[in-house]
Amino acid sequence: MSTTTSNPPISNEVALRIALAVRVLPEISLTELIEALQDNVGEVLNEAALSRITVTNLKTAFGQTYDLDGEEEGEDANAGDIAALKEAVRILWGAKDEAEALPTIEPYQDGEMPHSVRIAVASNNRELLDGHFGSCLRYLVYQLSATTLKLIDIRSALEADLSDDRNGFRINLIRDCHVVYIVSIGGPAAAKVVQAGIYPMKLIEGGEARAILTDLQTVIATAPPPWMAKVLGIAEGDRVKNYKAIEAS
The missing domain is CATH 1.10.150 (DNA polymerase; domain 1)
Structure with missing residues (x-):
């Protein structure tokens, strides 16, 4: 089908x-x-x-x-x-x-959070990072800056199983996101995600989505890696030269 x-x-x-x-x-x-x-x-x-x-x-x-x-x-x-x-x-x-029950989506208008990134979180339960990229039930979508974090959308991945291209379907669901957090992802899928301009962040242990993203906020506020600084719209001359890059588990 x-x-x-x-x-x-x-x-x-x-x-x-x-x-x-x-x-x-x-x-x-x-x-x-x-x-x-x-x-x-x-x-x-x-x-x-x-x-x-x-x-x-x-x-x-x-x-x-x-x-x-x-x-x-x-x-x-x-x-x-x-x-x-x-x-x-x-x-x-x-x-x-x-x-x-699903978490509550917070009101958001495009452009209201300057220097922010959009993050997708692969989830199966509540507001948790606990999903594999290719099988999670949904993606929680957050808008995140150094000082503000909002859950702006919840996107069901249920219909991916009915698609001729399951990974392509999932990528299209989150194509407007800069980063996707997952507990696991296969090599071919990861390559397609990167090709779509989305940065995959693998955290095998998973956890509470907001706690994980709060840690990311600290990175943004102190020493964002160059690719993230570019997404955030931070001028090259204003970027911290010595930073610790975010590493996938």
Whole structure:
């Protein structure tokens, strides 16, 4: 299936529901779940469409995978599978734990933060850096200067799995960013990211996104490397000559 359609993109809320639902369906891939949803409610996936999904819909789509056919009277071997489908439907309808809620996007207008950079953070949960470039659920996008840090957007990467060029899809999502933080990235993907003019920063241990970016603010305020100083619009004569470059883990 290709993403070259005129359908509107999946919203952050819908993407979150689908991503959480697939976690409780261990035998089902993200692509399989999206295709099952589209088969039942149409190509456009929005909150109204998800509210029409039923356990029967999912049983029909995944019955063979979950061996749900022909259950004998008194046999409860499939009870766990039915429970998983019910939980998935509950999540698709909008019920989710508070801990899974997305962080709040802060108001921002282009140009309001002079000498700032735009940073993407590969994330799967809350406001954490915990994602691989090629498989994270979303990118948290921050505008960052030496004194100010704002979360200005959250971009779902859910549809990347339906694209003919998954890495290209992800790069296009963050093409306006100067830096992307990831816990891991493959060599070919890293080369494409660099070619797109985005600087990959690998932190294997991950962590709280804001804490990591606060450390970056310190670097910006004290000794930005030349490439970052150029992005920030700091004149060459004003740059600190002796700096410690940011190193990828």
